[in-house]
Amino acid sequence: MIYLTPQGSPYTQETAKRLARDYDHLVLVCGHYEGVDERFIEQCVDEEISLGDFVLTGGEIAAMAVADSVCRLVPGVLADEQCYIGESHWDGLLEYPQYTRPEIWEGREVPQVLLNGDHEKVEKWRRRQQFLRTKEKRPDLFARFTPEDETDRKLFDEVKAEQDRVALTGPVTARAATEEDLPAILAIVDEARASLKKLRVDQWQGPYPAAENFLPDLARGECFVLLHGGEIAAFITISTRPEPSYDGITDGKWTEGMDYAVLHRGAVAAKYRGSGMAQKMMRFADEHVLSLGLRCIRTDTHRKNKPMQRLLRECSYRYRGNVDIGEVEKGHDSARQCYEKIIKVKR
Numbered sequence: 001m002i003y004l005t006p007q008g009s010p011y012t013q014e015t016a017k018r019l020a021r022d023y024d025h026l027v028l029v030c031g032h033y034e035g036v037d038e039r040f041i042e043q044c045v046d047e048e049i050s051l052g053d054f055v056l057t058g059g060e061i062a063a064m065a066v067a068d069s070v071c072r073l074v075p076g077v078l079a080d081e082q083c084y085i086g087e088s089h090w091d092g093l094l095e096y097p098q099y100t101r102p103e104i105w106e107g108r109e110v111p112q113v114l115l116n117g118d119h120e121k122v123e124k125w126r127r128r129q130q131f132l133r134t135k136e137k138r139p140d141l142f143a144r145f146t147p148e149d150e151t152d153r154k155l156f157d158e159v160k161a162e163q164d165r166v167a168l169t170g171p172v173t174a175r176a177a178t179e180e181d182l183p184a185i186l187a188i189v190d191e192a193r194a195s196l197k198k199l200r201v202d203q204w205q206g207p208y209p210a211a212e213n214f215l216p217d218l219a220r221g222e223c224f225v226l227l228h229g230g231e232i233a234a235f236i237t238i239s240t241r242p243e244p245s246y247d248g249i250t251d252g253k254w255t256e257g258m259d260y261a262v263l264h265r266g267a268v269a270a271k272y273r274g275s276g277m278a279q280k281m282m283r284f285a286d287e288h289v290l291s292l293g294l295r296c297i298r299t300d301t302h303r304k305n306k307p308m309q310r311l312l313r314e315c316s317y318r319y320r321g322n323v324d325i326g327e328v329e330k331g332h333d334s335a336r337q338c339y340e341k342i343i344k345v346k347r
Helices: 011-024 040-044 062-073 119-137 139-143 152-166 179-198 212-220 242-246 276-293 305-312
Strands: 002-010 028-029 047-050 172-178 223-228 231-239 262-269 297-302 318-324 335-342
Touching: 002 231, 002 242, 028 062, 119 139, 119 152, 119 179, 119 318, 172 276, 179 212, 179 223, 179 231, 179 262, 212 223, 212 231, 212 262, 223 276, 231 276, 242 318, 262 276, 276 297, 276 305, 305 335
Parallel strands: 002 028, 002 047, 262 297
Antiparallel strands: 172 223, 223 231, 231 262, 297 335, 318 335
């Protein structure tokens, strides 16, 4: 016997699951205006339920909501349990976004991951969206959620870490760096060094890159900074000078007959990771290289630097082979993977 009243316990999906699981018969009592006689409540009511901290004229609407939410969990009412598992509040999270046809509506596209047929990637995307939506719309639920397996924990920790990252709410601009920017650049280097160490990547784990590596870049106008809200958020060096170590490429080859620019020493400030700043940095590199009259860009990264490799592939760079950078990082792993991009020019 359930009495619908603003004085009852807040109704949740867990309540609906419990009622559907533990009882074969429910009586929903609807008060009206001032409710029902207190003696009836004391004598007959087993549980009091409230839909929320508001008052209705009577309990009929609340009873309809309880009846609907409980009945749909009874086996056979819906086609199968997959119809409600994964919905909002089933396991303490909000549901992922839903999309249907057409693929493009009013200029808005269905996320590409939902169209590639890779069910594993689709499931991962949906779960991540549940975390993101819950964090954004119901931070109270997000704060109470506890992942039950390692896959969930990893995704949950990634989304939680993004709370500390800066959103790109304003324009991102780029300019040639000056010596006055060097302290900010070196601070970003230190953050990148710590991140690579955490990933067990033997890159930038010695003194390189240091101020003496950047000063010639600054003097030649080859080092650039990206700014957001007046703050230096990333830097990158773009050189048109041939890289001698690239002549020793193995296990592959460069595109022949093209002059090229080289990307050196680029990094994004820790609080801007995951904000899209890295992609903006790479787009700026494309635009700058085109302004120099070139279409070919080459770069290299450590074989274990998976985040950088993902960024390069995302930005249409192709793996071309391997090189050894020799004395640049003396005493550390000098093997590097090479990547190349031929920028497509719109006609």
